Amino acid sequence: MRVPRALISGWLPLAAAQNSTLDLSWHPPNKTWINDLNQILNGSGTHGFYFNGSALPSTVPYGSYNWCNMPHVRREEYPKPSEENTLQYVEVIHRHHKRTPYASNTFPKESYRWDCNDEGLFYYGQPLNPAGNTSASAFWSVFTSDTNPFAPNGFNGTCQFPQISREGLDDSWQHGQDLFGVYHDLLGFLPNEIGDKVTYRVTNNVITSQVAGMLIDGMYSPESPTPLRIQPTGIDSLEPQYSCPAASSLYSSYGVGGTAANWTKHLTEAKPLYNSLDAISGVASDSTDWHKSFDHYYDNLSARQCHAKPLPCIINDPSKCVTQKQADTVYRLGQYEYSFIHRDSPQSLQAAVGSYGVWLAELAQNIRDFASGKSPVIYRHNVAHDGSVSRLLSILQVDVMVWVGMGSEVVFEVYSRGYGEKKYIRILWGGQILQSSSPTLGKVDMLDLDVFLDYIEGLVGSKASKVVDYCDS
Ligand SMILES: *[C@@H]1O[C@H](CO)[C@@H](O)[C@H](O)[C@H]1NC(C)=O
Numbered sequence: 053m054r055v056p057r058a059l060i061s062g063w064l065p066l067a068a069a070q071n072s073t074l075d076l077s078w079h080p081p082n083k084t085w086i087n088d089l090n091q092i093l094n095g096s097g098t099h100g101f102y103f104n105g106s107a108l109p110s111t112v113p114y115g116s117y118n119w120c121n122m123p124h125v126r127r128e129e130y131p132k133p134s135e136e137n138t139l140q141y142v143e144v145i146h147r148h149h150k151r152t153p154y155a156s157n158t159f160p161k162e163s164y165r166w167d168c169n170d171e172g173l174f175y176y177g178q179p180l181n182p183a184g185n186t187s188a189s190a191f192w193s194v195f196t197s198d199t200n201p202f203a204p205n206g207f208n209g210t211c212q213f214p215q216i217s218r219e220g221l222d223d224s225w226q227h228g229q230d231l232f233g234v235y236h237d238l239l240g241f242l243p244n245e246i247g248d249k250v251t252y253r254v255t256n257n258v259i260t261s262q263v264a265g266m267l268i269d270g271m272y273s274p275e276s277p278t279p280l281r282i283q284p285t286g287i288d289s290l291e292p293q294y295s296c297p298a299a300s301s302l303y304s305s306y307g308v309g310g311t312a313a314n315w316t317k318h319l320t321e322a323k324p325l326y327n328s329l330d331a332i333s334g335v336a337s338d339s340t341d342w343h344k345s346f347d348h349y350y351d352n353l354s355a356r357q358c359h360a361k362p363l364p365c366i367i368n369d370p371s372k373c374v375t376q377k378q379a380d381t382v383y384r385l386g387q388y389e390y391s392f393i394h395r396d397s398p399q400s401l402q403a404a405v406g407s408y409g410v411w412l413a414e415l416a417q418n419i420r421d422f423a424s425g426k427s428p429v430i431y432r433h434n435v436a437h438d439g440s441v442s443r444l445l446s447i448l449q450v451d452v453m454v455w456v457g458m459g460s461e462v463v464f465e466v467y468s469r470g471y472g473e474k475k476y477i478r479i480l481w482g483g484q485i486l487q488s489s490s491p492t493l494g495k496v497d498m499l500d501l502d503v504f505l506d507y508i509e510g511l512v513g514s515k516a517s518k519v520v521d522y523c524d525s
């Protein structure tokens with residue numbers, strides 16, 4: 053099944069030779085410290101990756117990896133294309149910004165509170181279409197009572213997990229400002245009002261709505277209510293939430309939860325580190341969740357450091373704490389795991405196509421609907437998760453995979469060189485042009501749009517038909 057090219061205005065037949073260059077196979081990522089287990093386990097530091105807060109120190113150039121607030125498109129660093137290219141359509145997807153750390157009642161065993169009185173989660177319904185009575189601007193205020201004998205899970209305090217932290221809300225707003233600075237102010241591409249040309253989409257996890265509200269205000273500060281497009285629970289392609297048993301079992305056959313020797317090697321070699329962390333945190337050494345990957349330790353340690361909170365200590369012995377050296381090793385291991393799961397494993401491409409192919413099919417359709425004039429939307433914005441952005445990068449076969457941090461962003465830009473002319477695509481990752489290990493994509497800088505659409509359709513099928521077949525296989 054080929055891309056229905058007739059829908060793309062100005063399509064010119066491609067030379068037959070171009071078909072033969074369509075390579076849908078997996079290609080390994082670059083060899084770097086991230087996928088070199090010796091450097092992960094026996095090395096030190098974080099190779100310039102930053103974990104200590106949303107703002108980089110002035111000595112660190114913007115664009116560097118910052119787990120707490122990843123680089124995105126910004127006016128100062130935007131790679132402006134040459135004048136002959138006219139921007140026509142943009143679709144953005146990014147991970148939500150930083151949250152308050154959720155701590156289970158096993159970790160940390162400590163007694164400090166985490167309060168969220170510096171923000172409100174507004175939650176209300178209001179008549180629309182037609183408008184009627186209005187709602188008060190009501191928000192949740194978390195409390196516990198002396199009479200309720202049950203202790204809350206995790207930190208005592210006034211946060212309602214999951215919740216974007218106040219700093220994360222500000223990062224979201226700034227992210228909106230930065231995008232507007234490029235696509236409206238610099239390029240004159242975005243309209244002055246949201247109207248019918250700009251849409252926003254969120255997942256079924258409320259934190260993406262918390263981010264979207266701030267981001268939209270950073271872009272448009274609209275006076276009227278803004279719809280957040282969302283798919284029904286259980287089939288959401290953006291999160292992703294739809295069920296794909298074949299992809300789930302493929303992931304667990306080679307990665308987390310599995311027994312493949314090359315996956316378990318780092319877990320086995322990190323046993324002494326696990327023992328020290330367990331002794332401090334009180335996590336049971338037989339807890340599968342905490343020992344099948346470094347995910348939980350990474351998340352729980354980094355969420356503190358992103359908010360300038362100290363690394364945790366043994367509850368009754370404040371002198372025995374997780375050291376920065378141990379935290380750094382956990383951060384290196386996290387990078388290694390993400391690269392292994394999403395890029396190094398030859399099965400990663402199939403697993404990602406199964407579990408994220410539907411969103412890619414929607415992206416391709418959005419571009420076609422724009423190109424054919426069927427849809428007036430020129431800018432689509434998706435707020436998602438690390439599982440979404442990682443799988444997307446897996447399908448795009450990014451040359452160097454990392455654990456996608458807070459606010460991690462991928463932008464698809466469609467250009468033409470005149471009315472009715474051929475269309476080209478550029479993909480930005482972290483605000484810069486994405487380099488793919490796939491020879492079909494290469495450096496995605498003014499790539500023939502048809503080639504990109506053929507790549508997507510070749511992998512996921514028309515209307516994601518290959519995904520459906522695969523998931524049920
Ligand atoms: C190339 O693509 C065209 C259009 O989809 C198709 O008709 C043709 O058979 C393909 N040629 C080769 C060599 O695959």
Ligand SMILES: *[C@@H]1O[C@H](CO)[C@@H](O)[C@H](O)[C@H]1NC(C)=O
Nearest residue numbers: 081082083084451452487495
């Ligand atoms: C990955 O390798 C390719 C090919 O050698 C190179 O062009 C690219 O810059 C490398 N990527 C990084 C991030 O170093």
Ligand SMILES: *[C@@H]1O[C@H](CO)[C@@H](O)[C@H](O)[C@H]1NC(C)=O
Nearest residue numbers: 088089090091092093094321
């Ligand atoms: C780390 O160094 C130790 C001691 O030199 C060595 O035994 C081990 O194999 C190294 N780990 C890796 C993954 O290379």
Ligand SMILES: *[C@@H]1O[C@H](CO)[C@@H](O)[C@H](O)[C@H]1NC(C)=O
Nearest residue numbers: 098100101102103104357376
């Ligand atoms: C974070 O800050 C600590 C000191 O608070 C420092 O030791 C560490 O090197 C920093 N780590 C990173 C990755 O910036």
Ligand SMILES: *[C@@H]1O[C@H](CO)[C@@H](O)[C@H](O)[C@H]1NC(C)=O
Nearest residue numbers: 153154155156348351352355
């Ligand atoms: C911390 O660990 C818990 C498991 O107890 C996990 O559910 C949570 O996602 C982790 N992450 C954060 C940010 O706290």
Ligand SMILES: *[C@@H]1O[C@H](CO)[C@@H](O)[C@H](O)[C@H]1NC(C)=O
Nearest residue numbers: 157162163164203206207208
């Ligand atoms: C929360 O507060 C209660 C009552 O002060 C205390 O018993 C409990 O240990 C605290 N929980 C945590 C996780 O700190």
Ligand SMILES: *[C@@H]1O[C@H](CO)[C@@H](O)[C@H](O)[C@H]1NC(C)=O
Nearest residue numbers: 178179180182183184185186
């Ligand atoms: C507000 O609610 C009242 C009570 O149901 C109803 O009578 C009234 O028509 C509503 N007002 C508007 C403007 O819809």
Ligand SMILES: *[C@@H]1O[C@H](CO)[C@@H](O)[C@H](O)[C@H]1NC(C)=O
Nearest residue numbers: 312313314315392396397398
């Ligand atoms: C892990 O081992 C399997 C089976 O030997 C192999 O096919 C795969 O390429 C290895 N994965 C990585 C990331 O090296």
